[in-house]
Amino acid sequence: MLRLPAGRFLMGEIGAVGLTYELPVHEVAVPSFSIGRYEVTFLEWDECHADGYCQQRPDDNGWGRGFRPVINVSWVDAKQFVAWLSVKTGQRYRLPSEAEWEYAARAGSQSTYYWGDAAATVCDHANALDxxxxxxxxNWFWSNxxxxxxxxxxxxxxFPPNEWGLHDMQGNVWEWVEDCWHSDYTGAPADGSAWVRGGDCSKRVNRGGGWGNHVRTLRSAKRDADMAEGYGDAFGFRVVREHPRQEPAAPPPPAAGESRPSGTRPPSSTSP
Structure with missing residues (x-):
């Protein structure tokens, strides 16, 4: 897991190639959270399956398991994994919101891809259809x-990580996020939370593009959606861990022989 700082960013296609459902560009304030450096692997999934939480043991298509990203998993399947991980660790794991995902993928950039705007260098940075x-x-005519x-x-x-140390945010597999599908960003939350009101919640958003896509589909702003129960050999996911809320520290007990009047507070460390 990699802890990302809180911050603001412009979400949506900033350039001239944006589609209607990637607009309007809007500012989002994202609280701090931790996200997986990597996509969830078959190795991790198979442990969940062995524990009885993940019902499916998805096919790897003969491409190999181990440290390859798990594929052939639906959004519903991914929710089983994060539930298992939360129980196993005692911490709250979940799928990222769409805003968290794009914030992490951009890593402070406003370019088309995390590495810049150069589409021709995609093979140096991401796994797409080569x-x-x-x-x-x-019969697939869109290769790079x-x-x-x-x-x-x-x-x-x-492949190399983005500026924040996250691998495969673009390419390899499409990544499920929490949000329901909305046809554009009109009315989208501005606080980084998942958009689960309105829209079509029988479909869930996936981001990032995959191994079978052209570079134009790997844009940081690119979004798509599929049925929540749908799966395929280009669908995977990564996880987010929520940070516990920081409760204010309890005031120290009075020193021997001292008392503290009711209703007063101890001096702040920032007081003069």
Whole structure:
């Protein structure tokens, strides 16, 4: 997990290539939270399955399990995993909100991708559909004309992280987030919370693009949605851990022989 600072950012497609459902651009204030450095792996999922919380043991399509991102999991499946992780650790884990996800993916940038605006260098930064992948799928005409080394999913962390140390925020697998689908950002929360009122909650948002996509689908602002029970070989997720609320420290007890009048407070450490 990586703890991200609280901050404000512009959410949505800032450039000229935005689609209607990536607009309007709006400012969001995001509280501090922790997010997985990597997408959840088969190794982690299989432990959840062995404990009886994750009902499905998804197929890896013969691509390998271990440290590859878990695939063929639905939003409903992902919710089972975060419930298990919360019970196992005693801390509150959940899916990220869409705003948290984009805040983490941008890592302070306002560019098209976390690495800038250069689409041609995608294979240096992310796992998308490259020439090798296209050769195995000749009817897929949208490949990127470069080699990233993986025709399918890549083990998590195979590509450089963004400026905040997060790997595969763009590419590898689409990542489920908590939010219901809304056709645009009109009325979206400005506090970083998940948007679960209104919209179509039979569909849940996924972000980031995957191994089978063109670079244009890996834009930081790109969003899509699928049925909550839907799954496929390009769907995965990562987790968020909430920070406990900081309760004010209790005042120290009075020193021997002293008393504190009722209704007064101890001096603040910032008082003159």
């Amino acid at each position: 020439i090798a992948g296209r050769m195995q799928r000749p 004309y470069c080699l990233d080394g993986y025709a399918h999913t890549a083990p998590v962390g195979s």
